[in-house]
Amino acid sequence: MDELFRSYWWLVFPLGWMAFGGFRTWLAYRARRDALALLQSYAEAGREPPPALLARLNVRCSY
Numbered sequence: 833m834d835e836l837f838r839s840y841w842w843l844v845f846p847l848g849w850m851a852f853g854g855f856r857t858w859l860a861y862r863a864r865r866d867a868l869a870l871l872q873s874y875a876e877a878g879r880e881p882p883p884a885l886l887a888r889l890n891v892r893c894s895y
Contacts, residue, residue: 864889 867888874881 867885871881871885871889874885
């Protein structure tokens with residue numbers, strides 16, 4: 833097992849970047865889901881949503 837780690841120590845970096853990318857994608861999903869839930873509550877109440885909320889939904893993801 834020790835020899836395996838010595839041979840492939842460099843794999844820690846790509847695996848870490850992949851994990852960070854997945855976590856970042858999950859956080860973006862949650863933020864968008866929460867914004868849509870808030871927009872739905874505005875629609876159910878018959879109120880106009882604030883422009884900042886709509887602008888947040890129109891932002892394209894950079895991943």
